[in-house]
Amino acid sequence: MDWHKVADLHEFVDGEVRVCPVGRKTVAVTKLHGRYGAIDNRCPHQGGPLGQGTVENDKIRCPWHGFDFDPFTGQAAGGPDFDVPTYPVQARHDGVYVATTPPASHTRTVSDVLVETMLNWGVDTVFGMVGHSNLGVAEALHRAESDGRLRYFGVRHEGAAAFAAAAYGKLTGRPAACLGIAGPGSTNLLTGLYDAKSDRAPVLALSGNVDSSVAGKGAFQDIDLLAAFADVAVYSKMVWAGSEHGELMTLALKHAILERGVGHLAVPDDVQTLEAADQPASGPQGRMPDLRICPPAAPLQQAVEQIAAATRPVVIVGAGAKHDMAAVIALAETLHAPVLTTFKAKGQISDAHPLACGVLGRSGTPVASWMMNKADLLLVFGASFSNHTGISPYKPTIQVDTDSLVLGRFKPVTVPLLGDVGMCCAALSDRLRPHPNLVDQRPEVAERWSVWRTEKVRRAAARADCGVPAAAVIEALNDLVPANAVLTVDVGDHAYSFGRYFETKQQSVLMSGYLGSIGFGFPAAMGAWAAAPDRPIVTVTGDGGFGQYLAELTTAVKYGMNITHILLNNGELAKISDEQRAAEYAVWQTSLHNPDFAAFARNCGAHSVRVEDPAELSGAIAGALAHPGPALVEIVTDPRSR
Structure with missing residues (x-):
């Protein structure tokens, strides 16, 4: 028998029953007429916790259905079919002890x-x-x-x-x-x-x-x-x-x-919990095919001919091209073709690359939209053509995807090319016959970036009515976030600012792309930390999104998750306010009553700081990034700054 101390002697009063853990079991321990008794805590009727019952007429009464049990013998008033096991009890000088048999060896389930x-x-x-x-x-x-x-x-x-x-x-x-x-x-x-x-x-x-x-x-x-x-x-x-x-x-x-x-x-x-001692576990051996699909010859030839006729092609990549970016970039370099990404594919090419143009679409840069508008051919790899991507429906288009249903899903494309992105890029590169007047678009890309970066500096320095301009927050992140970081971005106005202003190096960016679910950002950072605990994890959220899962900050503290949280607090669901104004409705029910998020984070055990002055921004973010654990930077921003 294994003996376990369940209480000090003074803890029990006569006529009391309580639930006591004994190893991996729980027992109902009673003191009655100066004696101690211990019986199984589980009522055999429906599993009611006997230790939460009452002692009446020298019996333990089950709190669920009123069954009575003798606290010393386990005998049930309902008959022997309902009797419960008993356990040895000793009142020693230092406390009350209950003995149980050691747990049986585990049976596979x-x-x-x-x-x-x-x-x-x-x-x-x-x-x-x-x-x-x-x-x-x-x-x-x-x-x-x-x-x-x-x-x-x-x-x-x-x-x-x-x-x-x-x-x-x-x-x-x-x-x-x-x-x-x-x-x-x-x-x-x-x-x-x-x-x-x-x-x-x-x-x-x-x-x-x-x-x-x-x-x-x-x-x-x-x-x-x-x-x-x-x-x-x-x-x-x-x-x-x-x-x-x-x-x-x-x-x-x-x-x-x-x-x-x-x-x-x-x-x-x-x-x-059924016994399964002889059941085999299963596994992936012999079950997983090679998914790299070569493109069919006829559409591949059509794509080659389209490229041969183009003088200003551009490459657009979606998240489906994530694992083949080296091949995509090599093809783009051969064609001197600017590379634009969907918002969901942000970070798949460094914005420092001479052909990179940033994000296309509603969360995008004017660099990307300019270069697409001047293009005479779009080569689209692993993108969906949804209404938020901003891909022009009026340009000749080669669409490459491994999913046949995605090809031409929203409108017909010039060449739907079924195949693995990397395999298709290799096949196209082997057969390329570029136009003799192919334009090297790199100088124009550099010029457009120069114009846009000048404008970004102006917006970051602009005086906000209150707090810090969103552009200033993202510019500070540009300077401070490590090149190998993973960034998770929530849904809201801050996401538009992030897509527009943040320039990626080798960072990975995660977002709720097509569902667009507010609240994604902080839980996603927990998942990113679990997947890549050796990389810096940064989450960028608004006050609306974080409010949905703010209790998960205690989860991050519990597990020591090294997550730096950049929280833009504008006291409003500002994106919804914008949509109401655009529809010529009254702005209604978008204001938020927020706590002091920095104080909340400290109460949870995280490092935190609140920023209201742009001059404090860089120091606060740098300090949070250096902290070895969960850290929150609450930045008061102007809901009208973009």
């Missing part, structure tokens, strides 16, 4: 098979919340974490877990997992998972579920999880007792990786 398979696929990072309907899965994750095979980050809201996992997938191309309980815990995941779906990031979502015996009967937190996840997930299945459990996890992850989306498994509470 269905949850172990699922987690082992997940680890075999390289998924070793999980964000989530543990609760009553995912405890079996949580225990398997705990065992893996104790063995050093997995990292688990407990969050304050499941939405943050899903955003963090989505950001991890966007940065690495590999899935992380997010975990929720049945009902609201899983539905809270959905917004972050829709972000992953919209931006084609691989994510594994794990849901606990109610017991199989009560599913579909309207039990507590019983919802149809497969229906709830049907639209957001590329693969969503319930794990039943008779399932091939490892194979279901393999299929969830294979779909998530190959289709760049959400793989989802829901596991009923009772299934999670």
